[in-house]
Amino acid sequence: MKPLRSFGRAEPWRIGNVSIIVSMILSFCILSLIKARYGSSPCGNSQVSLKLMAPTQANLKMVTDENGEPTLPEEEDDEENSTVVHTGKPICYETSKRSDTCEAEGDIRVHGSSRTVFIRPTSLKQERKMKPYARKNDPVASANVKEWSLKPLTSHQPPPECTKNHSIPAMILSIGGFTGNLFHDFTDVLVPLFISSHQFHGEVQFLMSDFRSWWVNKFILIFRQLSNYEIIDVDSDQESIRCFPRMIMGPSFHKVLGVDSSRSPMGYSVVDFKAVLRKAYGLERANVTPPQDEWDIRRRPRLLIISRKKTRRFLNEGGMVDMAMSLGFEVRIGQADMHTDVAKFARLVNSADVMIGVHGAGLTNMVFLPAGAVVIQVVPMGGLEWLIKETFQDPAEELQLKYLEYRIQADESTLSEQYPRDHPVLANPSKIRGRGWDALKSVYLDNQDVRPHLGRLRNTLMEALKHLPHKRIS
Ligand SMILES: *[C@@H]1O[C@H](CO)[C@@H](O)[C@H](O)[C@H]1NC(C)=O
Ligand SMILES: *[C@@H]1O[C@H](CO)[C@@H](O)[C@H](O)[C@H]1NC(C)=O
Secondary structure (H helix, E strand, O other), rough: OOOOHHHHHHHHHHHHHHHHHHHHHHHHHHHHHHHHHHOOOOOOOOOHHHHHHHOOOOHHOOEHHHHHHHEEHHHHHHHHHHEEOOOOOOOEEEEEEEEEEEEEEEEEEEEEHHHHHEEOOOOOOOOOOEOOOOOOHHHHHOOOOOOEEEEEOOOOOOOOOOEEOOOOOEEEEEEOOOOHHHHHHHHHHHHHHHHHHHHHEEEEEEEEOOOHHHHHOOOOHHHHHHHHHOEEEHHHHOEEHHHHEEEOOOOOEEEOOOOOOOOOOHOOOOOHHHHHHHHHHOOOOEEEEOOOOOOOHOOOOOEEEEEEOOOEEEEOOHHHHHHHHHOEEEEEEEEEOOOOOOOHHHHHHHHOOEEEEEHHHHHHHHHOEEEEEEEEEEEEEOOOOOHHHHHHHHHHOOOEEEEEEEEOOHHHHHHHHHHHOOOHHHHHHHHHHOHHHHHHHHHHHHOOOOOOHHHHHHHHHHHHHOOOOOOOOO
């Protein structure tokens, strides 16, 4: 299983952002000071905010990747008119800091083996290259994503002959990057794909680059909800030229495990995504309402403990189970890895009312929880607030879940067996964080197991019970 390496990019990235803003303000101030000599207003009045909303070309070009390292802007951005079609609609646009999406209508010809899309008509003046995966500034993810070219077809150029005519739109995406980690599977690929393709009601052809059949098969039931057609492994599509009336290339990423319904086609939200998942896996429960039949065992609230095998393990699972049962819970333990049968696991999760797990990809399974369920993120030591928030806390609410947290204290962490009490690892995590993502990951994420105090955890579970509609058992 791949580490959740990209999570950690969030923090330095924000620092990068701050430096961009600071440099934007600085450059504006300098500009205004120069301007002030000629009688225009000095830095500090209300024009500052206006100016910031419309940064200068120079500012726009300053892009940082998620490591906070400055990266060179893509050349295409220089040529303003090259990304505009005749209708004035942009071919390629940024759908988020992480993703670009290119769209075109007309005569679209896809040559899979060279990963080239020929487009006509278009005002695209020169070739544009892009990697259709939602981590465009992450060099580690991008290394596993093949590059595609969009090429304008001019009238004096004979187009390549179509070997197959399609009457439906094509959706071109890479399933390389960080896929194989459940969090990334959903965040980088499945949710963005839903955003772009649900509007077609299945009448869309998926062309997948960096194809791996085990991964496609793992989520095939979701893909079948989104497309009525066999997925094409486009890199090995030999010499065929597939022709389409329309294409969308690249993911529309909005936010982690979420959909911004104000920007999605037809106003779809993540609630619609959950409905797709329920249909895909035959999940019975849209919400946590318990069965009315008083003999039904499911009347008891169900707790699912997400178990991890290698890192960030619960060391007292047995004790946790006993304690939860004493509160009236029916308890299940679920442990998923890369090759877990998603359908089976999704049904297990959907049957739960409360899901608890230590921060990690397994918590992504919360997408299968019924609305009104409670998700409890156990936060290991290490001042990981930003990570905790971005990955699961923020998405939980949108997924219609009640979010609770259980924060591990020093005496509940195996770190207190590895380090003396006054060691920075225990006493001053921000010092470790200052050494960068790799240091932080190796100390707090890869080498920490937890043993929650049952008494304290009991309070959190009792809090969870309060949010459930189930009758109190005891
Ligand atoms: C871009 O296109 C507009 C409208 O067609 C035109 O007025 C403008 O001069 C063009 N700019 C460049 C840089 O080619
Ligand atoms: C695809 O459509 C074009 C235009 O209608 C036609 O000329 C061509 O023969 C078709 N190709 C195939 C393989 O059906």
